[in-house]
Amino acid sequence: DAAERIEAEFSPLPVLVELERARDADAPLLHEEAPRNTALDFAFGDEAAVEAAFQRAAHVTRLKIVNNRVMVVPMEPRGAVVDYRDGRWTVRTGCQNVFGLRASLAGLVEAPVEQVRVLAD
Known part of the structure; x- marks a missing residue:
């Protein structure tokens, strides 16, 4: 049987269990090209305006909420299919x-944004 002739060698890799540690400077990297295990850091809005609003607020409540992937999409398996051809x-x-x-x-x-097409179908 061909499957019996396959010999696999495995090397243990460092692991990371806590999501909060993934961006620590000493955290094991998933990919060398993604420093601090971050491919994209998304921010939106006017930080100065938000900070000013908090300064004017009569009451401010600070809390940490862990809520993974809040999206209203019927099926979002955290996956994508990408076709790269002719620089697009x-x-x-x-x-x-x-x-x-x-x-x-x-x-x-x-790449220029015109070379990237995203379909959510």
Whole structure:
């Protein structure tokens, strides 16, 4: 049987269990190209205006909420299919912000946004 002739060698890799530690400077890296295990850090809005609003607020409550992947998409398996041809990317994935994802991915692959197409079908 061909399967019996296969010899596999495994080397243990460092692991990380706590999500909060994934961005620590000493955390094991999943990919060398993604420093601090971050492919994309998304921010939106006017930070100074938000901080000013908090300063004017009569009451401020601070709390930490852990809520993984809050999206209203019928099926979002955290996956994507990408077709790269002739210097252009076509990305098929479940998401609600195709234009934001398109801009982020274009920045990630250092390509003009016009070369990235995102389909959420």
